[in-house]
Amino acid sequence: MARKPALFAAAAVTLTTTVIAALTMTPATAQTSKGNVLDGAQVSAADNVAPDMLSAMARDLRISPDQARQRLAREHTAARAESAMRATFGDAFGGAWLNGDATTLTVGVTDARQATLVRAAGATPKTVARTEAQLNAVQARLDAASAKAPKTVPGWYVDIATNSVVVSTKAGAADAARAFVAAAGVDVKSVRIENSTEEPRPLIDVIGGNAYYIGSGSRCSVGFSVTGGFVTAGHCGTTGASTTQPSGTFRGSTFPGRDYAWVQVAAGNTPRAQVNRYPGTVTVNGSTEAAVGASVCRSGSTTGWHCGTIQQKNTSVTYPQGTVSGVTRTNACAEPGDSGGSWLANDQAQGVTSGGSGNCSSGGTMYFQPVNPILSAYGLTLLTGGGVPPTVPPTTGPTNPPGGGTWAAGKAYAAGATVTYGGSRYTCLQGHTSMAGWEPPNVPALWRVG
Known part of the structure; x- marks a missing residue:
């Protein structure tokens, strides 16, 4: 026990220097008059964001394009700070989240010494009763009992900001939700029952970011290109199923439980590190995970580009086919046909569309399967930096259609x-x-x- 304070003292030096180094800022820059690490965020971190993405963020988040650019810079800074703190605190990490306008990064702490380290790094500490690992353990036990979940429970998720696990329930069915929680054997003090109008279902049957066809003609969308193919939603096709445009084969697929899959494309199809934003493309430059509260944009051919914010991570959602765990909950709208499509935070891949409730007229709640677990599950490498969408070979400009008429490719x-x-x-x-x-x-x- 006598050595424990020494470990924290060493962590104080490591955390402060690691965070500042990760943010490529001097200590003087990090320690502003407000003590907020986001105050030092440089707009240059978001300089390369596509104008159409800024416009979409401005429209859906009701901010100006310049405010969208500033927000992306702060979110970029926050993601790196969160990563450094998570590595330092390990299983004692209490989670981190951004406030509504992404101007403050809050970090959950369970120890006064942690709070000192967080302040030193320019973030805001908040004392919490449970670590992120403990909340995830509660969620995992609910996942294990998902077969017992009543149909009146559309899902559950870890809510870092409230330091609890939320179990959603249809109005008037709270008792059934509580019985499910009891049957799972979790600490009821860590669970909050919350009414919900969600009716989640997989979004399939029409094209998303870039169209591809499965089997006899059902359609989904390319998520992100990987070496040899692309990743997409698991509910789009089973292992061994064939695809066209591009031609390929599902080499792995999981649904329910998780909602991910990957397709190996046939020779003649060239995967590129691009996402279609209708019109134009966005270059994918990595897969750094954005923080809770960060803005995120989605590509789908049914509804085009739409943006929102990340509400919770590590969510479990129950579709008619079964429960899917580990997805991210957002308020960005989507509609049937956007399934498998790409979710981006600036130029960083976040995940692929799973499903949700609502639409782009009235709003709704949507879920995406994070991309990094897909890459890890199948040992895939995300393609980054340039190229054209993987559905077709590169084109140099408009071409005359073989069917005759005025339509042309590349226009x-x-x-x-x-x-x-x-x-x-x-x-x-x-x-x-x-x-x-x-x-x-x-x-x-x-x-x-x-």
Whole structure:
């Protein structure tokens, strides 16, 4: 016991210097008058963000493009600070989260000495009763008992900011939720029952970020390119199922339990580190996980680009097919057809669309499967830095369609634009950049006849 304070003293030096070094800031920069590590965030951390992403964030988060750029810089700083603190505290880490406008990073602490270290690093400490590991253990026990979850419980998740595990329930069914918690044998003091109107379901059957087809014609979307193929949602296809556009084979798929899969593409298909943002593309430059409270944007061909914030991580959600655990809960909208699509925090891959409730008219709650566990599960390497979407070979510009008419690949079309192809007239349903393989007859989510 006499050695324990010495360990914390060493950690104080390590944490402070590690965080400051990770943020590429001098101690004087980190220690501002407010003592907030985010005050020193440099806009240059978000300089390369695509203008269309800034516009989407401004629209959905109701901020200006410049405020969106500043927010991304603060979130970039917060992610690196959180990573350093997590490595230092280990299993004693109490979690970290951003406030609503991402101006303050709060860190849960269970010891006064931890609080001193957090303040020294420029973050705000908050005393909590349970560590993140303890909350995750509660969630894991609920996961293990998921077969006993009543249909009135749409899911459960670790809520770091309230230091509890939330079990969602339909109105009037709280007793059934409590019985489920009791049957799981968890500490009831760590659980909060919360009413919910969610009706989660997998989002499948129409294209997402980049279209691909499964088996006899069902459609999903490419999540992120990896060496030899791409990752996507597990509910899109089972192991061994074949795909077209691009052609390939599901080499691994898990659903329910988790919601991830990977497809190995056939020769002639070239995976690139790009995500389609309708129109244009975003280059993927890594997969650093954003903090709770950070902004996140989603690509889907049904509803285009939409942004929101990360609400909770390590969530469990119950679909009609079963419970999926380890997904991230957000308030970014999506609709059926956005399944498997890409979630990005600036240029960092976050995950692939799993499912959710609501729509982009009334709002809703959506979940994505984090990408790093997918890469780890299958031993995959995320492709980063340049290229074009993996569904087609690179193109150098508009090309004449083989079916004849005015439609061309490599051209940006706005909603309402009209083209001809194969003797028919088509009207564009949503803005996108056309690609070979996306001829109007092949993509009814993008074009309608007439």
